[in-house]
Amino acid sequence: MKNFSILGYGHIGRVHQQAIEEAENAQLISVIDFNLPDDLSIKGYSTLESFLIDDKQTDVVIISTPNGLHREHAIRCLKAGKNVLIEKPIALTVEDANEILKVAEEKNLRVFTSMQLRFSPVVQYVKNLIDNHSLGQVFMININCYWNRNRNYYKLREWHGNQEMDGGVLFTQFSHFVDIMNFWFDEVICTNSKSYNFTHQEVTQFDDSGCVDFTADGAVGHMIYTTSTFNKNFESNITLIAEKGTVKIGDQYLNQMIYSDLKNVCCSNKISTEQKNFHPNAIAEISEALMSENESLLEGKYAVNLVQFITDANRLATESKHDFKKEDYEISHA
Numbered sequence: 001m002k003n004f005s006i007l008g009y010g011h012i013g014r015v016h017q018q019a020i021e022e023a024e025n026a027q028l029i030s031v032i033d034f035n036l037p038d039d040l041s042i043k044g045y046s047t048l049e050s051f052l053i054d055d056k057q058t059d060v061v062i063i064s065t066p067n068g069l070h071r072e073h074a075i076r077c078l079k080a081g082k083n084v085l086i087e088k089p090i091a092l093t094v095e096d097a098n099e100i101l102k103v104a105e106e107k108n109l110r111v112f113t114s115m116q117l118r119f120s121p122v123v124q125y126v127k128n129l130i131d132n133h134s135l136g137q138v139f140m141i142n143i144n145c146y147w148n149r150n151r152n153y154y155k156l157r158e159w160h161g162n163q164e165m166d167g168g169v170l171f172t173q174f175s176h177f178v179d180i181m182n183f184w185f186d187e188v189i190c191t192n193s194k195s196y197n198f199t200h201q202e203v204t205q206f207d208d209s210g211c212v213d214f215t216a217d218g219a220v221g222h223m224i225y226t227t228s229t230f231n232k233n234f235e236s237n238i239t240l241i242a243e244k245g246t247v248k249i250g251d252q253y254l255n256q257m258i259y260s261d262l263k264n265v266c267c268s269n270k271i272s273t274e275q276k277n278f279h280p281n282a283i284a285e286i287s288e289a290l291m292s293e294n295e296s297l298l299e300g301k302y303a304v305n306l307v308q309f310i311t312d313a314n315r316l317a318t319e320s321k322h323d324f325k326k327e328d329y330e331i332s333h334a
C-alpha cells in the first residue's frame with residue numbers, strides 16, 4: 001500500500017482522490033490547497049510549507065496545481081523526500097523538466113507524470129501492433145483535434161489562457177495526443193508548425209489553432225488542432241496509414257477503435273471501451289511500480305520529449321509568422 005497526498009484540490013485533484021479510493025494498493029493521506037472546502041473528510045493543509053513540515057507518511061505527492069507551478073511544487077516536494085506524480089505537462093520548458101528529474105535523481109526519488117491515456121486498451125492495442133510489426137512500415141500519421149473552449153471556460157479559472165501558468169492549447173488541451181506519439185514511436189520530432197487565433201484574441205495570451213508537421217521514426221505526421229470549433233467539441237482522433245493496415249482510433253479519451261483494416265489481425269473492433277477515466281489505472285500502476293521497484297509507463301523521463309515537441313511547435317509557429325510578415329512587407333514594398 002502506498003500513501004498519497006494531493007497538492008491542488010481542484011477539478012483534477014478530485015479525480016485523483018476518486019482514483020486513489022478505487023485503487024487497492026493506494027490510500028489518500030491528505031490534501032493541500034489554499035482553498036479547501038469546509039466539509040473536507042480527510043486531513044487538509046492550506047499551504048505546501050505546513051504540509052512538508054508536518055507530514056511523515058506520504059510516499060507520493062500528486063502535483064495537480066496549474067501548469068506553471070509544476071516545476072516549483074515538484075522540486076519542493078522532492079527536496080522534502082517525497083516521490084511526485086506530476087499532472088500533465090511535467091513542466092512548461094525542457095530545462096524545468098530536466099531540473100525536476102535531476103533533483104529526483106540526486107534524492108533517489110521517482111517522478112511520474114499523468115499521461116493516463118497510455119492505459120487506454122485501444123492505445124495499448126495499437127502500440128502492440130506497432131511493436132510486433134503487424135502494421136509493417138507506418139507511412140503516415142494524422143491527428144485531428146477539433147474541440148471547443150469558449151469564453152466561459154477561460155473565465156472559470158484565472159490560470160487558463162495565461163501564457164505563464166497555462167502555456168497554450170498544445171500543453172493544456174492536446175498534450176495527450178502528442179504523448180501517444182511518444183508512447184508508440186521512439187523518435188518523434190516536430191519539423192514545421194503554424195498557428196492561428198480564430199476566436200480567442202481577447203480571451204487568451206496564445207493562439208487557439210494550428211497545424212504541426214512531424215516525423216515519428218520513419219513515418220510522416222500531421223496534426224491539426226483547434227479550440228475554436230463551433231458550439232462544442234466535434235471530434236479527436238488519430239489515423240495510421242501503414243504497409244499492412246489502416247487504423248483509426250478516437251474519442252476524447254482515445255478509448256474507441258473507429259476503423260481498422262489489418263492484413264494479419266482480426267477482432268480489433270472488440271477493443272473499444274466505455275471507460276474514459278484512466279486515472280485509477282495510473283494510480284494502481286504507480287503504486288505497484290514503487291512497491292516492486294519496476295519501471296512505470298508514466299516515468300517522468302518519458303515526458304521530456306513531449307515538452308520538447310510542443311516547445312518546438314510553438315517556436316516554429318512564431319517564427320513562421322515573422323517570416324510571413326517579412327515576406328508580406330517585402331512584396332507590398334516591391
Ligand SMILES: NC(=O)c1ccc[n+]([C@@H]2O[C@H](COP(=O)([O-])OP(=O)(O)OC[C@H]3O[C@@H](n4cnc5c(N)ncnc54)[C@H](O)[C@@H]3O)[C@@H](O)[C@H]2O)c1
Nearest residue numbers: 008009010011012013033034035064065066067087088114
Ligand atoms: N491528465 C489530465 O487528463 C488532466 C485533465 C485536466 C487537468 N489536468 C492538469 O491538472 C492540473 C490542474 O488542473 P485543474 O483543471 O484541476 O485546475 P483547477 O484550477 O481546477 O485546480 C487547481 C487547484 O490548485 C490550487 N492551487 C493553485 N496554486 C496553489 C498553491 N500554490 N498551493 C496550493 N494550492 C494551489 C487551486 O486552489 C485549485 O484548487 C493542470 O496542470 C492541468 O493541466 C490534467
